[in-house]
Amino acid sequence: MGWLWxxxxxxxxxxxxxAIIPGKQHSPLWLTTIFGILGAIVGNxxxxxxGxxxxxxxxxxxxxxxxxxxxxxxxxxxMLYVRTLGRRRHRA
Known part of the structure; x- marks a missing residue:
């Protein structure tokens, strides 16, 4: 149950x-969820x-x-996602 939470x-x-960050973010929802999980771990x-x-x-x-x-x-x-995505599009 810990993973579900x-x-x-x-x-x-x-x-x-x-929602807090100004402008448009381009990362997909699954990546945003992973970033949120990492944020919870780092925040803890x-x-x-x-203390x-x-x-x-x-x-x-x-x-x-x-x-x-x-x-x-x-x-x-x-920012890293957009930079990586931009490099892929320029190579093609």
Missing amino acids: AIIVGFVLGLIAK AVARGF VEETPGIDWSRHIFQLVAAVVIVAVGD
Whole structure:
């Protein structure tokens, strides 16, 4: 069940990150979901580094770290995706 939650959270974080980033992102939905999953993992690690552990209620600070990490990863990942896609189109 942990993988299912990771995919759901990654999907939601990826979509929110895409909505926050200005302009159009060209990465497909499956790649955005992977970026969101990576954002959740990195955000959790950064939150732990700042001393934020799991709490019994909603842990807003941890979610903010996850969202910020997802925004950065989606933005950088989309730039790399477009650059890679552009190289492929020029070769053909």
